[in-house]
Amino acid sequence: MSSILKIENLSHRYSTSWAIRDINLEINHTGVIGLLGSNGAGKSTTMSIICGVLNQTEGQVWIHGKDTRKDSEAAKSNIGFLPQTPPLYNDFTVMEYLTYAAGLRQIESHRIGEAVSEAMERTGIAHFQSRLIGNLSGGYRQRVGIAQAIIHKPKLVVMDEPTNGLDPNQIIEARKLIKEIGKEHTVLLSSHILSEIHLLCKEIIMIEQGRIVFSDTMDAFNNYIQPGSLLLRMENPPSVAELLSVAGVTSVEYISEKQARVNFDGSQEVSERIIETGVRNGWRIREANLDKNLLDDIFKQISTQSAL
Numbered sequence: 001m002s003s004i005l006k007i008e009n010l011s012h013r014y015s016t017s018w019a020i021r022d023i024n025l026e027i028n029h030t031g032v033i034g035l036l037g038s039n040g041a042g043k044s045t046t047m048s049i050i051c052g053v054l055n056q057t058e059g060q061v062w063i064h065g066k067d068t069r070k071d072s073e074a075a076k077s078n079i080g081f082l083p084q085t086p087p088l089y090n091d092f093t094v095m096e097y098l099t100y101a102a103g104l105r106q107i108e109s110h111r112i113g114e115a116v117s118e119a120m121e122r123t124g125i126a127h128f129q130s131r132l133i134g135n136l137s138g139g140y141r142q143r144v145g146i147a148q149a150i151i152h153k154p155k156l157v158v159m160d161e162p163t164n165g166l167d168p169n170q171i172i173e174a175r176k177l178i179k180e181i182g183k184e185h186t187v188l189l190s191s192h193i194l195s196e197i198h199l200l201c202k203e204i205i206m207i208e209q210g211r212i213v214f215s216d217t218m219d220a221f222n223n224y225i226q227p228g229s230l231l232l233r234m235e236n237p238p239s240v241a242e243l244l245s246v247a248g249v250t251s252v253e254y255i256s257e258k259q260a261r262v263n264f265d266g267s268q269e270v271s272e273r274i275i276e277t278g279v280r281n282g283w284r285i286r287e288a289n290l291d292k293n294l295l296d297d298i299f300k301q302i303s304t305q306s307a308l
């Protein structure tokens with residue numbers, strides 16, 4: 001039985017500098033797998049090569065046993081891709097666009113109607129099928145992007161920073177949908193937000209300066225990392241007492257008028273609970289990120305350990 005995704009000695013160089021170096025990876029099961037790295041770490045480069053959008057300088061990628069360069073058609077038939085900016089056409093209705101996407105994916109013409117309906121059902125956009133894409137909110141546009149990525153029922157769905165640019169409500173909804181998609185497909189999802197990977201993934205691959213520095217289960221990761229801290233930027237910040245009332249929050253420090261560092265007990269659900277409480281109570285959260293310094297520490301710690 002072939003792996004769903006196998007990568008061997010993958011490296012890519014843009015003009016003179018290497019963006020990724022000697023990436024090796026094998027995935028054999030469904031579920032959401034997180035590719036975590038800070039900006040410029042090499043996530044998009046890796047994903048673009050996997051999806052056949054970019055030709056690697058060195059190394060090989062197989063999707064369900066098919067080499068993405070030597071047998072690209074067969075490899076691509078098993079991949080769905082949601083790039084950072086989904087290729088949506090604003091003048092198309094949702095139905096027209098997905099019908100077009102199904103054609104591109106070479107779904108037989110008599111099966112297109114059924115494939116489009118199923119993809120719309122699964123992503124919760126059936127009620128917007130006649131809406132112009134240009135008139136949809138960011139969250140629904142993202143759903144259309146996910147629908148085109150799963151329309152041909154690929155084994156592997158690659159999502160590059162899928163919650164980027166969404167508001168907190170839309171992020172919660174998008175994450176629910178991604179979890180659902182992960183029940184039937186292998187989803188490789190990139191993010192620079194550790195708390196997001198924590199919430200969504202059972203496995204984590206960390207990439208830093210173009211190299212994999214950690215690859216294991218989330219449980220193994222948790223054994224030596226407890227993030228325990230979120231930086232929140234809010235338009236309508238609550239009192240310290242209100243933040244402390246969220247179950248699991250241990251301390252709160254305002255570092256500016258609208259920015260608070262919220263420490264919690266390290267359990268995965270607390271950060272989601274903080275955001276949900278914020279949405280419910282109108283804090284107007286604009287950003288909720290793991291403390292950047294903490295993330296840098298984690299990368300440093302893991303890089304040092306993986307170099308030992």
Ligand SMILES: Nc1ncnc2c1ncn2[C@@H]1O[C@H](COP(=O)(O)OP(=O)(O)OP(=O)(O)O)[C@@H](O)[C@H]1O
Binds near residue numbers: 040043
């Ligand atoms: N088209 C390009 N030409 C030259 N260098 C590039 C190009 N695209 C990316 N790079 C460089 O390659 C490295 C990896 O970039 P990549 O976009 O893959 O990282 P990333 O982890 O996806 O970051 P981000 O989250 O910011 O997109 C970076 O140093 C980046 O500057």
